[in-house]
Amino acid sequence: MKELDFDTFAARVADILGAPKDRISRLTTANDVNGWDSLKHANIILTVEDLYGVQFADEDVRELENVGALFDKTVELANS
Amino acid sequence: MTPATAASTPSIIASLGRNVVRFPHKPFLELELPNEKGTISYLEMWSQARRCGAQLVASGVKPGGIVLIFLPQGSVALAYFIGAMMAGFVPSFMPLPSSKQDPTRYWSAHGKLFDRISPAALIASELHLAEMEANGLASDTTKFVAANAFANFEPLDPIAAESEDTAFLQHSSGTTGLKKGVMLSHGAVLRQIEAYRERLDATPDDIVVSWLPVYHDMGLIACFAMPMVLGQTIVLLDPFHWVIRPGTLFQAIYKHRGTLCWLPNFAFDHLANLVRPHASMGLGTMRAFINCSEPCQSTSISKFLERFASLGVKPSMMGTCYAMAETVFAISQTKLDREGEHFIAVDREALQERAEIISPQPGQPTTTLVSNGTPLSGISVSVHDADGQVLPEGRVGELYVASDFLFSGYYKLPDLTAERLRGGIYRTSDRGVLVDGEVYVLGRLDDLLILNGRNFHAAEIESLVGVVDGVKPGRNAAFAVFKVDSGSNELIVACEREDPSKDDAIRANVRKIIFDALGLHPSDVHLVPPGWISKTSSGKLSRHVNAEKYALEIGGRT
Numbered sequence: 001m002k003e004l005d006f007d008t009f010a011a012r013v014a015d016i017l018g019a020p021k022d023r024i025s026r027l028t029t030a031n032d033v034n035g036w037d038s039l040k041h042a043n044i045i046l047t048v049e050d051l052y053g054v055q056f057a058d059e060d061v062r063e064l065e066n067v068g069a070l071f072d073k074t075v076e077l078a079n080s
Numbered sequence: 081m082t083p084a085t086a087a088s089t090p091s092i093i094a095s096l097g098r099n100v101v102r103f104p105h106k107p108f109l110e111l112e113l114p115n116e117k118g119t120i121s122y123l124e125m126w127s128q129a130r131r132c133g134a135q136l137v138a139s140g141v142k143p144g145g146i147v148l149i150f151l152p153q154g155s156v157a158l159a160y161f162i163g164a165m166m167a168g169f170v171p172s173f174m175p176l177p178s179s180k181q182d183p184t185r186y187w188s189a190h191g192k193l194f195d196r197i198s199p200a201a202l203i204a205s206e207l208h209l210a211e212m213e214a215n216g217l218a219s220d221t222t223k224f225v226a227a228n229a230f231a232n233f234e235p236l237d238p239i240a241a242e243s244e245d246t247a248f249l250q251h252s253s254g255t256t257g258l259k260k261g262v263m264l265s266h267g268a269v270l271r272q273i274e275a276y277r278e279r280l281d282a283t284p285d286d287i288v289v290s291w292l293p294v295y296h297d298m299g300l301i302a303c304f305a306m307p308m309v310l311g312q313t314i315v316l317l318d319p320f321h322w323v324i325r326p327g328t329l330f331q332a333i334y335k336h337r338g339t340l341c342w343l344p345n346f347a348f349d350h351l352a353n354l355v356r357p358h359a360s361m362g363l364g365t366m367r368a369f370i371n372c373s374e375p376c377q378s379t380s381i382s383k384f385l386e387r388f389a390s391l392g393v394k395p396s397m398m399g400t401c402y403a404m405a406e407t408v409f410a411i412s413q414t415k416l417d418r419e420g421e422h423f424i425a426v427d428r429e430a431l432q433e434r435a436e437i438i439s440p441q442p443g444q445p446t447t448t449l450v451s452n453g454t455p456l457s458g459i460s461v462s463v464h465d466a467d468g469q470v471l472p473e474g475r476v477g478e479l480y481v482a483s484d485f486l487f488s489g490y491y492k493l494p495d496l497t498a499e500r501l502r503g504g505i506y507r508t509s510d511r512g513v514l515v516d517g518e519v520y521v522l523g524r525l526d527d528l529l530i531l532n533g534r535n536f537h538a539a540e541i542e543s544l545v546g547v548v549d550g551v552k553p554g555r556n557a558a559f560a561v562f563k564v565d566s567g568s569n570e571l572i573v574a575c576e577r578e579d580p581s582k583d584d585a586i587r588a589n590v591r592k593i594i595f596d597a598l599g600l601h602p603s604d605v606h607l608v609p610p611g612w613i614s615k616t617s618s619g620k621l622s623r624h625v626n627a628e629k630y631a632l633e634i635g636g637r638t
Contacts, residue, residue: 030180030591030601031588031591031592031595032584032587032588032591034587034602034603034604034605035570035601035603035604036601037570037601037603038320038323038601039323039346039350039532039566041323041324042323042324042326042350042354043353043354045324046324046354058114058320058321058324061324062178062179062180062320063179
């Protein structure tokens with residue numbers, strides 16, 4: 001499992017979205033980033049699951065509001 | 081098991097009834113949804129649908145009226161659809177908003193549509209009915225039917241429908257007044273299914289595996305109506321869940337020994353990009369993966385074949401289809417036992433400059449086209465120039481179709497029906513060509529954007545964007561750009577604005593207004609200075625010019 005720090009996490013998300021790293025903060029939502037559609041979202045979820053050895057529930061995937069919430073949920077699942 | 085024929089009964093319900101008698105305990109549905117698992121037999125679905133129909137009658141829904149079904153993918157939605165037909169109503173599946181769409185904006189956008197079509201009933205959960213009422217969609221003539229009470233009603237006896245009675249409406253994408261209901265008769269649906277059955281060599285032994293939403297024509301006809309009429313089993317998945325967990329499609333195929341699966345082009349890429357082959361995903365039972373509903377790409381098909389060869393996917397399993405709601409579904413389809421490639425390489429310059437197909441010339445660039453097969457029996461396809469004159473094979477023009485399974489018209493849109501359906505010929509607005517009797521679809525002639533297999537009008541998107549604070553009224557353009565990595569067109573919106581300091585807010589608001597109304601995410605919101613958007617001398621938007629300008633401007637970023 002990779003170490004969990006937000007900067008690394010955000011860089012990976014930016015990489016999948018093809019967005020500059022400085023565009024991704026804890027408050028970033030899909031509305032803020034060009035190209036963040038449901039297919040890219042799936043890519044982010046599956047990549048994070050692989051990298052950090054976690055599995056999100058469907059409700060989490062639906063309800064997570066921003067990159068910060070996604071990171072926090074990942075930390076929670078990784079530590080549970 | 082002997083092949084069923086669809087044309088020997090007068091209605092879809094009569095066909096289903098025949099199957100209930102033939103094999104009452106055969107699985108009609110195998111449910112692989114997050115919130116619904118298990119098997120529902122033909123007899124169980126028949127009984128449940130009869131109760132749903134009885135609830136509609138008891139609720140006082142106007143006889144013969146339009147019944148809109150706003151329910152999540154699952155057995156209850158299908159039972160209400162069948163039950164509405166049994167009771168003589170005209171059902172239509174409608175999409176639900178996702179949990180992230182603004183419900184107020186979503187439901188209030190339905191006002192224009194409801195004013196035009198005056199639905200006799202809306203079937204939904206109590207939560208969604210309350211949201212619709214709160215957003216002004218209640219009327220004296222529309223009954224609100226909660227989808228949790230059908231079990232309390234005694235089953236009704238299905239009424240006998242005539243072949244040319246309207247069976248159901250298939251609504252196009254979008255939420256405003258531009259949404260149109262394609263009227264399909266029982267006879268047209270059954271004739272299409274019979275022609276398509278013949279092309280696919282389909283039998284009741286086929287197992288159709290689908291995550292496609294049933295409000296989409298491919299989900300509705302190929303993966304619900306056709307299996308129901310032919311006595312096949314449907315393995316049903318949830319569209320949202322599939323996008324996040326694409327491997328569940330292969331697991332369901334393996335578990336239920338699936339044989340047929342329809343997918344839009346982007347889905348071949350999504351599967352190839354994200355699914356890792358696994359022992360729980362054997363695909364050797366499959367007869368066909370059929371690529372349909374958006375232009376088929378040779379790169380997507382090749383990538384899928386290469387990625388999943390280890391699971392048993394073979395070139396002979398790859399089918400392609402050209403379909404639209406106005407012909408019920410399929411116009412043309414490749415034969416499933418076809419050997420060899422579905423692709424042809426043609427001279428690029430001749431195609432682009434002279435709109436004609438010629439063989440590759442030595443040293444000249446080529447373009448690869450994907451065949452959509454030959455037309456089904458009972459349908460003819462011709463290619464026409466802008467004046468309506470028939471063009472010979474190898475010349476590119478507008479595709480026209482004539483068939484005995486055409487739609488009856490657009491519901492309560494007589495002018496549009498007259499424009500598109502003349503003398504039994506439907507003008508598709510698709511640009512294409514015939515080569516050796518096979519249909520090749522190259523794009524659209526109008527402003528319809530095909531995005532991940534769904535159709536949207538550019539004007540509808542531009543109208544939404546035009547009210548965003550900071551965007552110059554009437555100065556934005558929506559167009560599609562093909563992206564190789566996703567295997568689909570993606571939406572680009574170019575907007576003129578005065579003040580670049582507000583770009584982040586404008587971009588977020590444009591994305592939000594489109595998502596709330598249509599559930600779509602633009603790939604790029606391109607903000608430009610006043611004067612950037614090109615219009616013709618008569619003031620009409622020139623979308624292809626704006627698309628070319630965009631491509632030049634962002635260069636390697638596409």
